[in-house]
């Protein structure tokens with residue numbers, strides 16, 4: 014197992030990440046000139062300044078919980094509870110800086126196996142205590158906020174001890190992993206058998222197998238390896254009314270696929286304790302490359318063409334002009350100035366970066382797949398940047414989150430949101446969401462940056478991922494983003510899904526009805542009542 018996550022590290026992400034987390038001077042100067050960001054810095058308040066109410070759990074209940082999980086695995090200390098108070102959204106980061114109220118769990122409980130999870134749920138039902146399943150805590154939609162609902166207390170059920178590879182079936186290419194296994198550990202366990210999962214979201218370093226399943230996560234190589242739900246073969250779930258095991262065959266006509274109910278259930282229907290995942294042989298060769306296309310419309314058309322001809326690279330990621338521009342500006346340096354001149358000479362007026370990455374079992378397979386992708390791309394007249402641009406993206410792909418503390422210190426509001434729709438509506442959706450964000454965040458002297466990329470493409474449509482950088486309001490820091498997010502969600506709601514991979518949590522719950530209908534919400538409620546009749550599981554989330 015790699016080191017336990019220090020949940021007190023938020024924006025800087027991982028202990029070694031803090032070194033990479035600073036914002037270079039030239040980047041800050043550029044942001045100031047581009048957005049109207051002021052010179053005022055707002056460093057983080059010490060965590061001792063945060064308000065943490067005493068645990069509401071009586072000693073007797075703490076003792077009962079400890080009887081189940083053993084001594085040292087029920088924490089009521091301030092630091093541990095604070096560490097599980099919310100996830101990693103911009104609003105969560107602000108709350109951990111003392112801006113707004115944190116929802117702090119009354120205890121952190123660490124079970125070691127499914128049986129212990131079952132027994133903990135019994136204790137929580139008996140005492141009417143809420144339970145928030147907690148994986149890596151990387152939710153950006155309020156999924157792990159320790160809301161009480163109608164309960165007098167709530168615990169964070171941290172799955173950190175469920176960190177084992179349970180079994181490998183190399184013939185069927187299925188591996189069973191416990192829910193608390195983090196991304197890098199899953200890959201390490203599997204690599205020992207010559208296998209890979211290939212699920213690499215940007216939150217890979219912290220997020221867990223259970224969390225991936227509970228949120229219908231999508232990794233950066235989803236075009237090649239699929240979304241997480243495509244990888245799930247079997248599930249083991251602890252619910253307040255019994256244990257549930259699902260998945261006996263790769264495909265089945267035995268009624269609706271009930272695994273789909275658990276995948277995306279966000280801790281509201283049960284605690285996932287084990288997931289059997291489809292695995293593949295470890296790739297032996299990789300090739301990442303960068304290209305530039307002229308303009309978003311041409312770029313999106315090119316990605317659609319790749320998807321519909323079924324020749325997408327495993328990683329296919331198209332940035333719009335703003336994202337490409339910000340990427341270049343934040344890098345800075347003479348090479349970037351030279352690159353700009355080169356693109357201008359090649360007639361590229363609106364550069365959109367396209368990163369393509371292939372992973373394969375041998376050179377011949379990689380060559381064949383790469384040739385098919387590039388042949389289909391040719392009519393979009395890409396300008397080749399070469400391997401260094403692709404490799405630079407690959408090496409920096411977990412870097413973004415690490416700079417969030419530095420950006421917050423500098424007074425920046427930095428957040429992302431995502432959606433997806435069918436190709437025929439993609440341009441309209443992008444224009445609507447972009448417009449809503451720009452309108453909501455523009456103030457006299459302030460010009461927000463709103464960037465967008467496609468990183469998950471399908472034959473029928475694609476995701477859109479927006480990143481916002483703008484000076485933080487000094488008047489209403491939480492409200493500034495809440496208003497912008499509301500405007501974006503209202504723009505999304507009639508045109509696309511409220512979430513392509515971040516899930517529903519608290520933030521998107523008001524928009525779920527518009528997407529699945531009143532009947533759909535009723536069906537979900539009915540299922541929740543059957544599996545969690547006492548309403549202890551993740552109060553206030555999903556439904």
Ligand SMILES: Cc1cc2nc3c(=O)[nH]c(=O)nc-3n(C[C@H](O)[C@H](O)[C@H](O)COP(=O)(O)OP(=O)(O)OC[C@H]3O[C@@H](n4cnc5c(N)ncnc54)[C@H](O)[C@@H]3O)c2cc1C
Pocket residue numbers: 100101102145146147148149150151152153156157172192193213214215216219220221222223224225226227228229230231232233278279280281283284285286414514515516518551554
């Ligand atoms: C910087 C950053 C980048 C991100 N990039 C991506 C990305 O590229 N792709 C992507 O899909 N997501 C991304 N996310 C979102 C997030 O990482 C995913 O939602 C991830 O799947 C959550 O995993 P986790 O283990 O951290 O779950 P948590 O955050 O701990 O929990 C998420 C939800 O799942 C529930 N849950 C967790 N474990 C279990 C379990 N075992 N049983 C039942 N319920 C459970 C929780 O109660 C909560 O509702 C990103 C987040 C951040 C902060």
